[in-house]
Amino acid sequence: MTATLSQSASVPSETRANTAPEAVILVDTAGVVLAANRVAAAGLGKSLQELVGSNALDLVTPEVAAMRKTKLDKLVSSGDSASFVGSRLGRVLSDRVHPLMGRDGKVHMVMVFDRDITEELRAQEALRESELRFRTLIESSPEPILLDRAGVTLFANLAFARLVGADPVGALAGRSVLDFVAPGFREQVANHLVASSHKEGAPATLEVDGLREDGTVFASEVRVCQVDLADGPATLAYVRDITERRAQEARKAALEAQLQQAQKLESVGRLAGGIAHDFNNLLTAMTGNLELIMMDLSAGDPMLAQLAEVRRATDSAAGLTRQLLAFSRKQIIEPRAMDLNALLGRLEKMLRRLIGEDLRLELALAPNLGCVRADPGQMEQILVNLAVNARDAMPDGGTLRIETTNGQHSEAAGTDLARFVCVTVSDTGVGMTQEVKEHLFEPFFTTKDKDKGTGLGLATVYGMVQQNGGRVEVDSTPGMGSRFRIMFPEVREKAQPERASTVPEFQGQGETVLLVEDEVAVRDLARRFLGKLGYRVLEAGSGAEALAVARGHEGPIYLMLTDVVMPGMSGRALAGQLKVLRPETKTLFTSGYTEDAIAHHGVLEDGLAFLGKPYNLKALGAKLRQVLGQP
Numbered sequence: 276m277t278a279t280l281s282q283s284a285s286v287p288s289e290t291r292a293n294t295a296p297e298a299v300i301l302v303d304t305a306g307v308v309l310a311a312n313r314v315a316a317a318g319l320g321k322s323l324q325e326l327v328g329s330n331a332l333d334l335v336t337p338e339v340a341a342m343r344k345t346k347l348d349k350l351v352s353s354g355d356s357a358s359f360v361g362s363r364l365g366r367v368l369s370d371r372v373h374p375l376m377g378r379d380g381k382v383h384m385v386m387v388f389d390r391d392i393t394e395e396l397r398a399q400e401a402l403r404e405s406e407l408r409f410r411t412l413i414e415s416s417p418e419p420i421l422l423d424r425a426g427v428t429l430f431a432n433l434a435f436a437r438l439v440g441a442d443p444v445g446a447l448a449g450r451s452v453l454d455f456v457a458p459g460f461r462e463q464v465a466n467h468l469v470a471s472s473h474k475e476g477a478p479a480t481l482e483v484d485g486l487r488e489d490g491t492v493f494a495s496e497v498r499v500c501q502v503d504l505a506d507g508p509a510t511l512a513y514v515r516d517i518t519e520r521r522a523q524e525a526r527k528a529a530l531e532a533q534l535q536q537a538q539k540l541e542s543v544g545r546l547a548g549g550i551a552h553d554f555n556n557l558l559t560a561m562t563g564n565l566e567l568i569m570m571d572l573s574a575g576d577p578m579l580a581q582l583a584e585v586r587r588a589t590d591s592a593a594g595l596t597r598q599l600l601a602f603s604r605k606q607i608i609e610p611r612a613m614d615l616n617a618l619l620g621r622l623e624k625m626l627r628r629l630i631g632e633d634l635r636l637e638l639a640l641a642p643n644l645g646c647v648r649a650d651p652g653q654m655e656q657i658l659v660n661l662a663v664n665a666r667d668a669m670p671d672g673g674t675l676r677i678e679t680t681n682g683q684h685s686e687a688a689g690t691d692l693a694r695f696v697c698v699t700v701s702d703t704g705v706g707m708t709q710e711v712k713e714h715l716f717e718p719f720f721t722t723k724d725k726d727k728g729t730g731l732g733l734a735t736v737y738g739m740v741q742q743n744g745g746r747v748e749v750d751s752t753p754g755m756g757s758r759f760r761i762m763f764p765e766v767r768e769k770a771q772p773e774r775a776s777t778v779p780e781f782q783g784q785g786e787t788v789l790l791v792e793d794e795v796a797v798r799d800l801a802r803r804f805l806g807k808l809g810y811r812v813l814e815a816g817s818g819a820e821a822l823a824v825a826r827g828h829e830g831p832i833y834l835m836l837t838d839v840v841m842p843g844m845s846g847r848a849l850a851g852q853l854k855v856l857r858p859e860t861k862t863l864f865t866s867g868y869t870e871d872a873i874a875h876h877g878v879l880e881d882g883l884a885f886l887g888k889p890y891n892l893k894a895l896g897a898k899l900r901q902v903l904g905q906p
Contacts, residue, residue, distance in 0.1 A: 298389035304351045306332040306344065309384060318391070331387075350374050351382045419514040422502075423452045426468060429509060438516060440488040452512070457484035457492050468499065468510060485514065494521045554592070555867030559889035560796035562589045566891055567803060589889075610650045610743060612768035615679055615698055616640045618654055629659065630666045630675055639678040645696045645765035649743040657739050660732045661700040661759055668704030668757060676701045682762065694765040701758040707751040715749060781896025783809035786903065787830060789860070790814050791821040791837035791849065797888075801836065801895075808896045818844025818852075825856050832860045834903055839866035863902050865890070 298315035302308055307330050316326045319334055332340040332347075350357060356373045369392045374382040410430065413420045419435035421428060431447040439455050441447050452468070453461045460483035467481055485495040498513040565586050572579055619638060627636050658677070665675045678699045707715070716737035740747045740761055751757035788810045792798035798814060805812045813828060815821035818841060825832060835853060837846040850862045867888045884902045886895065 298387075300331065300387045300389065302331050302347075302385050302387065304347070304382060304385070306330045306347060315389060318389070346372075347385065350385060354382050419516075421447075421452065421455075421512045421514060422509055423468075423512065424507070424509045426452050426465065428452055435514060438487075438493075438514065439485070455486055455514075457486045460484050464497075482517065485516075494518045553867070555888040556794050556797050558589055558592055559867075560794075560800050562586065562889045562891060563800040563804060565589065567800075567807075570807075570892075610648045611771045612646045612648050612766055613651055613654065614644065614646055614770040615654065615696060616644050617770065618651065619658070619677060619679070622655060622658060626658070626662050626675075626677075629662055633672045634666060634669055635674045637674060637676040639676065641678075641680045643681070644679050645681050645694070646768055646770050647696050647743075647745075647763040648766045648768065649745075649763060650739075653739040653743060657736050657761065658698070658700070660736050664732055665700065665702035665704060665757070668702055668706075670705075673703035673756075681765070695762040696765050698761045698763075699758060700761070701756060703756045706753040706755050706757055707749075708753055712749055712751060716747075781808065781893055781900050783896070783899065785809060785811060786833035787811045787813060787828075788899070789821060789825060789832050789835040789837075789853075791816075791818065791835060791841070791846065793817060793838060793841045797838075804892050804895050805836075807892060808899065810899070817841060818846075818849040821849055822852055822856065825853055825860075832857055834861045834863060834899065836863050836865060836899075839864050861902055861905070863898060 298318050299312045300308060300315050301310040308327050311323060311326050313323065316323045319326060321329075332344055335343065346357070346359070350372055351374060354374050354376055356371070358369070358371045369390045371388040371390075373386045373388075375384040375386060377383045413422070413430070413432045416432055417434055419438040420432045421435050422430040428447050428450045431441075436442060436447060439447075453464060456464045463481070464483055467479065470479075479500070480496060480498045482494070482496050484492045486492060494517045496515045496517045498515075500511050502509055502511050565582055569579060569582050569586070572582075619640060623636070623638065630636060662675060662677075669675075676699075678701075680697045680699070682695050682697050683693065716734050736759075737747060740763075743763060745761055745763040748760045748762075749757065750760070783805075788805055790798060790801050790805065790812055792801060793816055795816070798816065802812050802814060813824050813832065815824050821835070821837070835850065837849055839846040841849075846862075846864055846866075850864075853860055853862070861884075863884045863886060865886045865888060884898070884905075886898045890898075
């Protein structure tokens with residue numbers, strides 16, 4: 276637009292020109308300065324009086340003057356305004372030139388607005404260099420980084436492209452940020468980006484599921500913060516794949532849950548062990564006296580049938596007590612190296628009869644299976660209990676599969692379970708809910724009808740596995756069956772052959788036995804048993820009394836039958852002191868459950884003999900002959 280001389284607004288007044296922040300110069304068509312403001316004079320290093328009347332073309336070099344003269348002539352002839360950038364005295368100037376036209380339609384003057392943009396350009400250059408360094412830093416960062424504005428990707432580095440499986444990196448620009456977020460988290464991310472764009476300070480963090488180009492999902496942690504770029508603010512997002520961290524957290528949570536469960540079961544086990552100890556003393560007196568009464572009755576006595584019912588009830592109570600002891604790991608066991616394949620071979624026929632004809636039994640036994648060190652009787656009980664549990668879970672038929680494998684835990688390097696032997700018992704039954712699995716090994720917990728189980732079967736399995744140094748894992752889904760994996764440490768020992776099952780003669784030959792028992796009822800019963808078996812009996816109600824009896828007896832004492840748990844002095848301590856007085860006397864320990872006095876976690880110490888309560892006449896007689904017959 277060309278201004279005319281009649282438009283006073285086009286020619287700044289002297290006051291307005293002097294207060295303008297930029298240089299203002301009015302020249303004629305030849306370049307002579309007609310007027311100027313103080314900023315223009317100061318910029319040229321002259322006073323207003325010196326500047327006005329001088330030729331503006333004389334203030335620059337001849338080369339620049341010729342160039343400007345050409346531009347001035349073009350402006351005068353065209354009458355169009357123009358802008359251009361030039362330099363003077365090492366400064367960069369931006370000129371806006373407006374020709375002023377007279378009433379005759381010709382240009383008579385030219386108004387020049389001159390602004391020093393040197394610092395502005397330097398600031399822009401510094402910003403560009405900063406952004407270049409910024410981009411270089413992001414590109415070389417090993418951490419996946421994405422730069423976005425209003426949900427649109429401006430830039431993503433190579434690490435981010437690798438994370439989401441994109442190639443090349445440039446293909447990500449212009450994509451929606453939400454393309455890299457799993458559908459269920461997109462609304463959350465969109466809201467978060469909006470909220471973070473209005474906040475300042477520390478980066479905000481959230482955890483979402485990311486989405487790769489191939490559609491796979493990964494767990495990610497995203498930290499966002501605001502950055503200022505030359506063309507406006509943007510959001511910088513640091514993305515980290517936390518799939519492994521999530522897995523570790525899940526494993527840690529599972530281990531903590533297992534620890535809590537183990538601690539709970541341990542507490543219940545201690546309670547059960549204490550109850551079983553007292554109950555076994557009562558059962559010993561009850562079952563023993565029943566046995567003696569029934570021995571004194573004639574074959575046709577009608578009381579025999581009634582007493583037999585009482586005996587069956589006490590036997591059931593004794594069985595329940597044994598299961599409680601197994602759960603609480605208070606049973607004494609005698610582990611030895613054994614081959615689980617051989618054990619399953621011996622049990623196969625019994626297991627087939629146990630589960631019935633409507634269920635199919637499959638055995639998958641690994642060749643070259645490693646040996647384990649365990650109590651054979653307890654291993655049989657574990658397999659039987661699991662088979663019964665599987666049978667009850669398949670009322671409409673199905674398959675029971677028992678598989679043996681060798682295994683190795685890389686994460687358990689240096690521990691007993693680094694190399695293990697695994698027995699997996701699986702069924703195709705009804706399966707279990709998570710709630711049932713959480714209480715699975717608790718004693719007396721059962722989902723069966725009251726008349727179909729005590730709830731001690733799996734509790735017993737848990738205790739026996741733990742006592743033999745193993746570990747049990749359960750995997751089950753409702754309607755999909757259950758799988759129990761039992762792992763025992765592999766040992767280098769060779770499997771020991773099965774011991775002969777011959778029953779020794781149990782009648783005594785008049786040997787003297789020192790009986791030590793603090794429970795009067797149990798002591799009276801044991802004395803009567805020993806008398807019927809043909810032994811001479813010396814009695815004591817405590818350890819101190821037993822030592823006094825041993826000192827006062829002149830003849831030999833062949834064996835001491837002593838309770839383990841007694842007030843004042845334990846049976847183990849008594850045996851140690853008696854050994855000094857009478858080195859030839861052998862010891863047979865008896866108890867309702869074990870303590871560390873004779874066993875460590877229920878494993879009998881080598882060289883010690885033990886008879887668990889409750890016991891009957893024949894069991895006591897057989898054990899006494901076994902111990903007395905040892906060298």
